[in-house]
Amino acid sequence: MTEKQQRILEVALRMFAEHGYDGTSTSKIAREAGVSEGLIFRHFSNKEGLLNAIMEQGKQIARAAYGPVLEQTDPRAVLRGVLELPFNMQEHHFWRLLYALKWQTQVYDHSLSAPLKHALLGVFTRLNYADPEAETEVVLALIDGLATAIILRKPHNLQHMKQAILEKYHLG
Amino acid sequence: MTEKQQRILEVALRMFAEHGYDGTSTSKIAREAGVSEGLIFRHFSNKEGLLNAIMEQGKQIARAAYGPVLEQTDPRAVLRGVLELPFNMQEHHFWRLLYALKWQTQVYDHSLSAPLKHALLGVFTRLNYADPEAETEVVLALIDGLATAIILRKPHNLQHMKQAILEKYHLG
DNA sequence: AAATAATAAGTAATTACTCACTCATTTATT
DNA sequence: AATAAATGAGTGAGTAATTACTTATTATTT
CATH class of the missing domain: 1.10.10.60 (Homeodomain-like)
Structure with missing residues (x-):
C-alpha cells in the first residue's frame, strides 16, 4: 500500500x-x-472499486467496535455494550458513509449488522424476554437512530441519554 | 398545477x-x-427548485401525520402517538427521500422534526421525567431508527415491536 | 389574440474512464 | 558486478457520454 x-x-x-x-x-x-x-x-479499477476498498478497510473498524462487546459472556453485559456502541463511535467518517450508503445499497450495512442481530437474539432469549425477535429489531433501530443523531445532530447531553436508555433495559 | x-x-x-x-x-x-x-x-427553474417543490408538498404529508398526534391533550396520548408514528407511515417515498436527504442537508429534516421535539419536551416535563431533554432526544432517535428499519428492512413483526416499545414507556 | 404549456435542439461543463507514456525500482541474465 | 529485462507507480492528455440548463419555436388554452 x-x-x-x-x-x-x-x-x-x-x-x-x-x-x-x-x-x-x-x-x-x-x-x-x-x-x-x-x-x-x-x-x-473504477469508482465502485474505490468504494469497495474503503468498505473493506471499514470491516476492521466495525470488528474493532463490535468485537469486545460480542465476546462478553454475560447477556446483560452484551446488551449494555450494544446499547453503548453509538456513544463510543470513533471513526465518524466511516460510520457516516455506511449510514448514508444504506439508502442506496443495503449490502454493506447488512453484512456488518448481522453479527449484532445474532448476538441480540441470543441475549433476549437467554433473558427470557417475551419476543426476542421483536426486541432485537427495536434495539437495532434504537442504536441506528442514536448513531444517526450523534453523527448528524451532535447532541450535548450524551451521558444523560445513555442513562435514560440503560434504565429502560434495567441496566441503570 | x-x-x-x-x-x-x-x-x-x-x-x-x-x-x-x-x-x-x-x-x-x-x-x-x-x-x-x-x-x-x-x-x-432548476433541479433544486424541483426538490424544493417536492418538499413543499411533503410538509402537508408531515402535517397530516403529526397533526392529530400533537393536538392531543393528555401527555401519555401524545407520547403514545409519537412512538406509533413510524408504524403508521403512509407515504414511504416521501419519508425515504427525507431520511436519505438528511445526510446531505439537515434543512428539510430539522424543520419537520422541530414541532415533534417541542411537543416531546412538554410531554416529558409534564410527566416529571428526570431529564426531559435527554428523554426527548432518545425518543427522536428511536422513531428515526424505527422509520429507517420499516422503510428499508420491512420487518414482519411490527405489532410485537410496537408492543415492546410501548411497554418501555409504560403505555402497554 | 394573448398567454401559457410544451417541445426540440441546442449549450458549456463535468462525468467516469482510457491511453500512451515516463521514471524508478526490482529481478534475471550475462 | 555489470547489464538487460520486467514490473509497478504515477502522470497528462485524451475519450464519449452525460450533466444541468437555455433558447427558439410550436401547440394549446383562455
Missing part, C-alpha cells in the same frame, strides 16, 4: 461521507488528494 | 427517493415522466 494510495482512500472516505458517493467525482477526489485522476483507476 | 407538472413531481419524488438526489438526472426524470426535459426547468 503506497502513500498516495492511502491518501486516495482517506480523501475518498471523507468526501464520500460528506457529500455522498454520487455527489463526489473522481476528479475532485484526485485534486483533493494531490494525485492524478488516472492513479485512482490504476489502483482501484 | 397542470397534469404534466404533477407527473414530474411524482416521478421525481420516486426517483429521488430510490436513487438519491445526486443519483437522479433531470433527463431521466423527464423520460420517465414522459415529458420534455425543458418542461422541468420551465416549471421549477
Whole structure:
C-alpha cells in the first residue's frame, strides 16, 4: 500500500461521507488528494472499486467496535455494550458513509449488522424476554437512530441519554 | 398545477427517493415522466427548485401525520402517538427521500422534526421525567431508527415491536 | 389574440474512464 | 558486478457520454 494510495482512500472516505458517493467525482477526489485522476483507476479499477476498498478497510473498524462487546459472556453485559456502541463511535467518517450508503445499497450495512442481530437474539432469549425477535429489531433501530443523531445532530447531553436508555433495559 | 407538472413531481419524488438526489438526472426524470426535459426547468427553474417543490408538498404529508398526534391533550396520548408514528407511515417515498436527504442537508429534516421535539419536551416535563431533554432526544432517535428499519428492512413483526416499545414507556 | 404549456435542439461543463507514456525500482541474465 | 529485462507507480492528455440548463419555436388554452 503506497502513500498516495492511502491518501486516495482517506480523501475518498471523507468526501464520500460528506457529500455522498454520487455527489463526489473522481476528479475532485484526485485534486483533493494531490494525485492524478488516472492513479485512482490504476489502483482501484473504477469508482465502485474505490468504494469497495474503503468498505473493506471499514470491516476492521466495525470488528474493532463490535468485537469486545460480542465476546462478553454475560447477556446483560452484551446488551449494555450494544446499547453503548453509538456513544463510543470513533471513526465518524466511516460510520457516516455506511449510514448514508444504506439508502442506496443495503449490502454493506447488512453484512456488518448481522453479527449484532445474532448476538441480540441470543441475549433476549437467554433473558427470557417475551419476543426476542421483536426486541432485537427495536434495539437495532434504537442504536441506528442514536448513531444517526450523534453523527448528524451532535447532541450535548450524551451521558444523560445513555442513562435514560440503560434504565429502560434495567441496566441503570 | 397542470397534469404534466404533477407527473414530474411524482416521478421525481420516486426517483429521488430510490436513487438519491445526486443519483437522479433531470433527463431521466423527464423520460420517465414522459415529458420534455425543458418542461422541468420551465416549471421549477432548476433541479433544486424541483426538490424544493417536492418538499413543499411533503410538509402537508408531515402535517397530516403529526397533526392529530400533537393536538392531543393528555401527555401519555401524545407520547403514545409519537412512538406509533413510524408504524403508521403512509407515504414511504416521501419519508425515504427525507431520511436519505438528511445526510446531505439537515434543512428539510430539522424543520419537520422541530414541532415533534417541542411537543416531546412538554410531554416529558409534564410527566416529571428526570431529564426531559435527554428523554426527548432518545425518543427522536428511536422513531428515526424505527422509520429507517420499516422503510428499508420491512420487518414482519411490527405489532410485537410496537408492543415492546410501548411497554418501555409504560403505555402497554 | 394573448398567454401559457410544451417541445426540440441546442449549450458549456463535468462525468467516469482510457491511453500512451515516463521514471524508478526490482529481478534475471550475462 | 555489470547489464538487460520486467514490473509497478504515477502522470497528462485524451475519450464519449452525460450533466444541468437555455433558447427558439410550436401547440394549446383562455
